[in-house]
Amino acid sequence: MKAVIPAAGLGTRFLPATKNMPKEMLPIVDKPAIQYVIEEAVEAGIDDVLIITGRGKEAIENHFDVAYELEDVLEKRNDKEKLREIKKISEMVDIHYIRQKKPLGLGHAILRAKKHVDGENFAVMLGDDVIVSEIPCIGQLMNQFEEYGGAIIAVGEVPMEYVERYGIIEYKKINERIYEVVNIVEKPSLGKAPSSLAVMGRYILPPEIFDCIEETKPGYGGEIQLTDALQILRKKKKIYAYLFEGKRFDLGNKFDWLKTNIEIALRREEFRDELIAFME
Numbered sequence: 001m002k003a004v005i006p007a008a009g010l011g012t013r014f015l016p017a018t019k020n021m022p023k024e025m026l027p028i029v030d031k032p033a034i035q036y037v038i039e040e041a042v043e044a045g046i047d048d049v050l051i052i053t054g055r056g057k058e059a060i061e062n063h064f065d066v067a068y069e070l071e072d073v074l075e076k077r078n079d080k081e082k083l084r085e086i087k088k089i090s091e092m093v094d095i096h097y098i099r100q101k102k103p104l105g106l107g108h109a110i111l112r113a114k115k116h117v118d119g120e121n122f123a124v125m126l127g128d129d130v131i132v133s134e135i136p137c138i139g140q141l142m143n144q145f146e147e148y149g150g151a152i153i154a155v156g157e158v159p160m161e162y163v164e165r166y167g168i169i170e171y172k173k174i175n176e177r178i179y180e181v182v183n184i185v186e187k188p189s190l191g192k193a194p195s196s197l198a199v200m201g202r203y204i205l206p207p208e209i210f211d212c213i214e215e216t217k218p219g220y221g222g223e224i225q226l227t228d229a230l231q232i233l234r235k236k237k238k239i240y241a242y243l244f245e246g247k248r249f250d251l252g253n254k255f256d257w258l259k260t261n262i263e264i265a266l267r268r269e270e271f272r273d274e275l276i277a278f279m280e
């Protein structure tokens with residue numbers, strides 16, 4: 001299966017850091033966010049990735065390219081460990097790039113992938129959502145997709161007071177982890193949220209989604225929203241939501257980015273004890 005990673009958003013909630021640096025390149029401890037996303041894809045067996053970029057996002061392409069001068073220096077220093085780490089990044093997977101010329105929304109960004117996807121089912125992984133789990137989240141969705149078909153989106157429980165930040169689903173429960181989606185509301189106000197299950201940046205979509213995006217009018221924030229296109233798709237195909245196992249980190253805003261760094265550093269043996277002592 002191919003994966004599409006939209007990474008063309010302007011990242012306005014993270015200014016000034018994102019003035020000249022893609023949000024997806026913000027480091028979490030020592031790795032840019034988008035590298036965690038690509039590693040998740042590779043671990044799930046995905047061998048073809050299309051990143052949707054835009055102006056000012058060249059750092060993403062450079063990160064996954066060969067860094068000839070750096071490799072040369074590390075080789076001369078005989079720093080084998082760092083050399084291996086650096087080479088691994090450029091050898092991980094086949095990465096393709098296409099530009100979204102104007103940031104007209106997530107749905108619009110995904111539409112850029114139509115030719116590359118070429119009529120197949122495909123995975124969508126948001127470039128600023130990092131998910132830590134035993135089994136890669138996108139792999140969990142792929143397993144469910146084999147069983148249920150249609151379209152599958154990852155969801156997670158969020159506190160009611162945060163529903164305004166997410167796409168929230170209304171559902172019919174099938175079992176503990178699978179729900180049939182009957183409606184999705186983009187960033188509902190507190191009283192209007194149909195549940196507290198939020199869409200979490202991982203999807204398996206059928207190619208029919210592209211026609212649905214083409215039919216979609218600008219919605220919330222004047223952008224072509226994937227959520228609105230999914231509403232159109234729902235009339236043609238079943239959409240399932242899967243309560244995935246794992247923890248999702250949203251890098252969209254500054255405070256979440258700070259928390260993500262702390263949580264991920266706490267999972268790293270080399271930092272754990274010192275960080276706890278520091279925080280105490």
Ligand code: UTP
Nearest residue numbers: 006007008009010011012013103104105109127
């Ligand atoms: P966000 O809404 O979180 O990203 O989009 P943003 O627009 O960059 O954020 P702010 O609100 O200005 O801070 C979710 C994902 O969709 C991509 C983003 O890069 C992010 O991965 N996206 C969004 C696009 O690729 N193109 C767009 O036009 C909008």
